Amino acid sequence: MLDVNLKAPEYYINRELSFLDFNWRVLAQAHDESLPLLERIRFLGISCSNLDEFFEIRVAGLKQRMELGSLSGGPDGMSVPEQLTAIHERAMALVKDQYDLLNQLVFPALAAHGIQFVNAKTLTARQHAWLADQFAKEVEPVLTPLGLDPARPFPRIQNKSQNFIVRLSGKDAFGRDAELAVVQVPRSLPRIIKLPQTDEAPGTTHFVFLSAVISTFIAQLFSGMTVVGAWQFRVTRNSDLFVDDEEVDNLLRAIEGELAQRRYGAAVRLETSMDCPEDITTFLLKHFALTKDDLYQVNGPVNLNRLMSLYDLLDRPDLKYAPVTPAIPRRVVAKEDIFAVMRDSDLLLHHPFESFVPVIDLLRQASTDPQVLAIKQTLYRTGPQSPIVDALVEAARHGKEVTVIIELMARFDEAANIALATRLQEAGAHVMYGVVGYKTHAKLIMVVRREHGKLRRYCHLGTGNYHPSTARFYTDYGLFTCDEAMGEDLHELFLQLTSPTRVATMQKVLQSPFTLHEGLLEKARREMEFARQGKPARIIAKLNALIEPQIIQTLYQASMAGVKVDLIVRGICALRPGITGVSENITVRSVIGRFLEHSRVYYFQNGGEPELFCASADWMDRNFFRRIEVCFPVGHKHREQILEDLETYLADNTQAWELRAAGEYERRTPGDKAAISAQTTLLRRYSQSTE
Incomplete structure (x- = not known):
């Protein structure tokens, strides 16, 4: 075995950037024209929701570390400032792709299927009149415009809430000059509104975003004033709860107290509409103590994950996956x-x-x-x-x-x-x-x-x-x-x-935080010994995430010893496969499809007496050392069943993405071979089960 420093940063992929790569793979499903249209829109919404949580937890955590002066990075060697810079660059590109997809593919495709989104410029007179009535009866009564002046400071903005900042001219009822106001949109209002069918466009279903309705009629909130402009904005805040384990005497009450504060944690991202003027964005950034690197301006409605509600608003089975009836043995x-x-x-x-x-x-x-x-x-x-x-x-x-x-x-x-x-x-x-x-x-x-x-x-x-x-x-x-x-x-x-x-002392179960980590390391080392003896040696692991350094180093050692290692990792993966002399016997693939791959399975060939475990744990530090997890063996009959499932995932050439040594994912294609979708195959296999 070569003398290689397996702790060297070049052998690790940054976990934050790996997550953004995962979200690209999710967004790629929205680009896939072979999928039903409304399913593609759901994938678009999921990619937006994933990004929200990423900023709320991961980016917020990095910003906290930087404020505390902790700048050192993880195994990949990237410092905290370097990570934040790289995240901004990739997240900006991801957001641009999301809105390009919305405007260039989603809206035209919906229109082709008789579903149209209207706005102030495309409303017919009849639609405008109907929305004006809806605004007066259902929207305006729950809106509270808040002027900004020394007596009325900037209101508290809830995490991920929809808001408008409005520029005004003229004098209010008290003779004061009014320049700016904020309109907060309650979460109780539906973000997408279905318009009634009309004779003007038979067979076409029309929708409008709530943001477009408010923009159209916002002047009615400021009687006697002139609305110069109104722009959407949204703030993402730190949403990680902090409970001091050593100080708390009642966990439930402590968490209830933290939940009340989550909506108003430190700001980590500002989103505005693309046309928001620079002086307004500068004003907002200053108020929320953010920098230009925290600003994301979008070409469309802020918060695209609300688009997922369209799925339930439309009775269009032709634009959805065919229903599945789960089998019962x-x-x-x-x-x-x-x-x-x-x-x-x-x-x-x-x-x-x-x-x-x-x-x-x-x-x-x-x-x-x-x-x-x-x-x-x-x-x-x-x-x-x-x-x-x-x-x-x-x-x-x-x-x-x-x-x-x-x-x-x-x-x-x-x-x-x-x-x-x-x-x-x-x-x-x-x-x-x-x-x-x-x-x-x-x-x-x-x-x-x-x-x-x-x-x-x-x-x-x-x-x-x-x-x-x-x-x-x-x-x-x-x-x-x-x-x-x-x-x-x-x-x-x-x-x-x-x-x-x-x-x-457990008889069959491996458990975190006590025996799981070391137990897996021992089983991997056992495979190395079989490989050195010239016997077949193989490890298969199906996970959601792989980032724990010692596990990664042991997998590298296993590869160098000749063990074949196949990893099916849906999301974050810090390991680099395919490095000559280090990980050339390791493959990593991510399967993204109709169902969210969530199962955790560990297989060890064990010299011809295979062991297979299912578990609640991914291969992350938190799962091994800061959580109570259980890993349990599966007997012979069901072991063969799960192994067949794993081989199906490894054969997938339509929904699988392979990780390369450079850290980039490449989508598998059938080429001149038969197309294999693991999830489709498993649906068919289990529907025919005779157990």
Whole structure:
């Protein structure tokens, strides 16, 4: 093995720039003319929403570090100022592409399908009259124009809210000169308005952005004044919550306090319409303590992710993906008793190709089964109206011992989780918030049932959240088992989460923050030894992100030892594949398609006795050291099934992007071979399943 410094910066890709590359791949779906039009628009909206969160969390964090004087970078060697400069350059190009796509492709394509967006210049007289009436009745009453002068300072602007800054001339009712005002647009108003059908354009559906309506009629808010101009603006703020683990004595109350402040965190980005004058943008930048590098001027409505609402406003199945009915394994259909199914053998489900309903059925059946004594579950994200929570509430009301570990710090779901915690507590469930300082990210259910005078544990372990809605478009695996050793492991895990206890010795499960990181390193080193012995050696990992340096260095060492390493990494990847002498045996691919690839799977060939694990953890520092995660083995029958799925992803030549050593992604194409889409193949395969 060559003597190579595997910590050298040239062997790492910056995580922030890697995320922006991922968002480019998402936006590429919106460019793909083979996809239904409304699905392309959703991808455009997703790319905008992703960028919002990137600024709220990642850019905000970098700015905080710079303010505190911490300028050093990560493994890639880029300093904080260098990262912010590179982010600005790439984000500007990304935003330009988003709006070019909107104006040059989306609007014309919609028009070709009889769907038109109108504005002040294209409104017909009848449409103008209808909107004037709507503005007077539905919009103007909830708007409050706020003048700017020494007695009326600049209002507080909420994070990502829609606003107008208005230039005026003339004197107000008190004889004062009025120059500037701000109009804040309440979130209660729909951002896209559907106009009534008219005889003027039969067969055409017309929409208008709320921003265009307000721009058209904004003068009515300033009676007696002249509106010189009105321009949209939007501020993105730091939205990361800070809770001091050592000082807090009530986690729920501390988070509730932080949530109230999230809307008004430090500004990190200013968006304005393209025609906003320079003196106005300078004024806004100064007010929000931002620089020109924080300014993004757009050629269209600010906040394009609102465009996703068009999907539900249009009943156009011809412009959407064909509906999918998730499969249910035949042995589940044949037996109404989910416990009987699990006693026969383990059950593995692959969502969304297979239904999430059996997970809900497990809890529903347990909630009323007189033989069930206790239910224990972790909840990270589950949705505000959840049948999962309904079943837990029902179980508590039936006198079951219900214990729920709710992760209050699940980003952007904190408020919903607080509400769920309150509801469960009111029903009589024991609600815990895990371990202070460690997010509970594991996905676990354990049902304790009395059978023939003994207790038996029925378990569900997953790679994704207990969220029925996202289970329809996130790919995840879920294992149902009543294996005794697995049940004992989960029992120990729940003890850790609810009470002071020792670090348990697990029989089957690897766990963060204790055994997962080192366990994976040991398995990778074992593959190296097999390779040195001339035996086949292979690692396959399917992840959402790969950035932890020691794991990356070990994968480089494995490649140098002759281990074949295939990585399927949807999003951020700091590893550089294909470097001669270092990573030439490593491939990295990202699959972007109809469903969000979310499952985490680790495969080790192990000298002909393969091991395959599913997990809740990506290969990131936080997952290994600052979260409670679970990695669980999958038995032979289901191992072969998952391995076949992985090989399908590795064969994809239509929705897969391959990472090159230079850090650039290249989309795979079929060429003269048959086209293979992994997700389409899996939909077909699971619909024909006979298990």
